[in-house]
Every structure is written in structure tokens, then in C-alpha cells.
């Protein structure tokens with residue numbers, strides 16, 4: 001038996017962003033806080049939101065960091081309290097959406113910022129409207145948010161049904177201005193989401209179908225979106241891939257490649273997608289040893305088998321300028337033990353079908 005429940009209303013299409021008011025009017029939100037990345041302010045997207053929604057926009061919060069902090073979350077909750085907000089619009093990449101989602105839950109449940117990272121009930125939050133400007137994090141369709149605990153050097157994943165946005169407005173045109181390096185790291189994250197789903201202990205036939213389609217679209221379109229930022233077809237396919245992979249992992253959770261990424265990001269400042277992609281090739285092969293169906297999934301994605309997919313994944317990473325080895329990432333090899341140990345502590349490592357012990361993970365990393 002499996003179940004599947006995905007409660008996000010999704011509006012998808014090139015150019016649909018200008019119909020924002022029409023979509024929001026269905027909801028009775030009068031006082032809205034907008035959270036936006038600095039690039040969305042510079043691109044004029046925030047001005048456009050204000051002109052489309054008029055005085056419903058009560059306050060705009062900017063300055064969210066790439067790995068959002070408790071301080072970022074607090075700046076959003078303060079605005080929500082000040083405006084007695086009915087909803088939050090998050091316009092930007094994964095960090096803006098994640099910070100907004102955490103703030104929406106903290107505000108609605110009266111959780112103090114200092115308690116947020118130990119809080120476990122995320123069943124309720126202020127309504128969230130997510131407008132992604134990148135294709136990758138898929139935060140617009142998931143019930144999770146990752147917040148950085150800078151003091152302790154940790155990335156803390158929060159999840160619960162309240163963190164699902166009410167509405168996701170996915171307009172591929174908003175990704176045209178996404179710089180190539182961001183396109184690359186967020187684009188490989190789509191493949192990490194899809195393949196982590198296929199290797200998840202909670203995968204099911206629906207999540208598999210979504211993940212396979214997402215991976216195929218991302219493999220076929222990422223290099224083109226990287227080389228030609230305004231290629232409508234490539235950008236649309238990457239946006240769709242991101243949404244499909246997001247819906248898939250909203251059901252299954254992520255698994256080993258993500259579990260291994262958190263320490264790489266918090267200690268060595270490796271961007272999220274690149275950090276996940278670092279070990280994905282190895283994990284996909286390990287997972288195929290446990291569940292040979294993954295070889296068939298690799299065929300459905302367009303490759304001969306899991307090993308072939310992994311080689312092609314590394315080729316793609318190279319093509320879009322990402323780093324493949326510890327040396328290239330500037331990580332000393334005596335960190336291997338720590339990376340292995342920290343990966344094993346993550347809950348999503350337990351969600352991976354191949355369960356490796358620490359010496360096996362060390363071996364995996366020594367090949368890098």
C-alpha cells in the first residue's frame with residue numbers, strides 16, 4: 001500500500017506571472033508581506049508585484065542570505081507581526097521560499113525564533129504563495145524548509161504539511177535572468193531530487209514516474225538552459241522538471257546525496273545543488289545494487305544502466321562548470337572521516353535504500 005497527497009495549487013506557464021492578481025483574488029488575503037531576493041528587486045519583479053496587487057502588499061522584506069539564517073526568518077516574522085499579515089508571497093530562489101515558509105510557521109504558531117530549530121510540529125503556517133525564480137529547489141511544491149544554524153554550523157531541515165505553499169506560480173520566464181552558475185547548481189539539484197526519490201525507502205509508483213520524467217527533462221535541457229539563458233523551451237522544461245521532482249520528493253523525502261550535502265554546505269560553503277551532486281553518482285550505483293529496478297529507471301531516463309547514468313551525470317556537471325573532486329572543492333582529504341560521520345547522522349540517510357556503514361562511506365569518498 002502507498003498513499004499520495006499533494007495539496008499545492010500550481011499555476012504553470014511562460015508569462016503567467018502577470019496574472020498574479022487574478023490568481024490571488026481567489027484567496028481572501030488583504031494584508032500580504034512579500035519576501036524577495038535582491039535580484040527580484042533589481043529585476044523589477046517586486047515592483048510588478050506591487051503594481052499588480054496594489055495596497056494588498058503591506059511590506060517587502062529583502063536581504064535573505066543564500067543559506068537562510070534564523071536572523072532572516074526573524075526579519076520576516078517581524079514584518080508579519082507588524083502588518084498582522086494574512087499571507088506571505090515568497091518571490092525568489094529556494095532560500096527566499098525556505099525562509100518565508102519557516103517564518104510563516106513560526107508566526108502562525110507563535111514559535112520564538114530561538115525555539116524554531118527544535119520545534120517539530122509544522123502542521124500550521126500562514127498561507128504561502130511561492131513564485132520561484134530558479135529551477136531547482138522546488139520549495140514551491142514541498143513541505144520542507146532548510147534553515148542554517150550559523151552558531152553551531154548546522155543546516156536544519158524542517159518539515160510538516162503546514163509548510164506546503166497554498167499556491168505556486170511557476171513562470172519559466174522568471175528564470176531567464178538566472179545567472180549560468182545558479183542555473184547549473186539549481187539544475188543539478190533537480191536531478192539529485194529525482195534520483196534521491198528513486199533511491200528512497202519511501203518511493204512508490206507515482207513518485208517513481210514523476211522522478212523519472214523529471215530526471216529525463218533535466219538531463220536533456222540543463223546544458224542548453226545554462227548556455228542559452230533565454231531559451232524558452234529549455235527553461236520551460238527545467239521549470240517543469242523542478243516541479244515534478246519536487247512533487248516526487250515531497251512524498252518520499254530526499255535520501256543519501258542530500259544527507260551528505262549538509263556538512264559540505266555548512267562547513268565548506270559548497271552551494272546546495274553542487275554539494276548534493278558531489279556524491280549522487282556513487283549513491284545511484286549503490287542503490288541500484290540494492291534495487292536492480294533502478295537500472296530500468298536509468299534506461300527510462302535515457303541511459304544503458306545505473307553506471308552509464310552516473311558517468312553521464314558527471315559529464316553534465318563538467319559541462320556546466322561544476323566541481324567533481326575533493327581537490328577541486330578545496331577540501332582536505334583528512335576531512336573524509338568527518339564528512340562520512342556527519343552524513344550518517346542525517347535522518348534522510350536512513351531513508352536511503354543502500355545502508356552503508358562508515359568505512360564503506362569513507363571508501364566511497366576516497367574515490368573522489
Ligand SMILES: [Zn+2]
Pocket residue numbers: 137189192193258272273276
Ligand atoms: Zn536539494
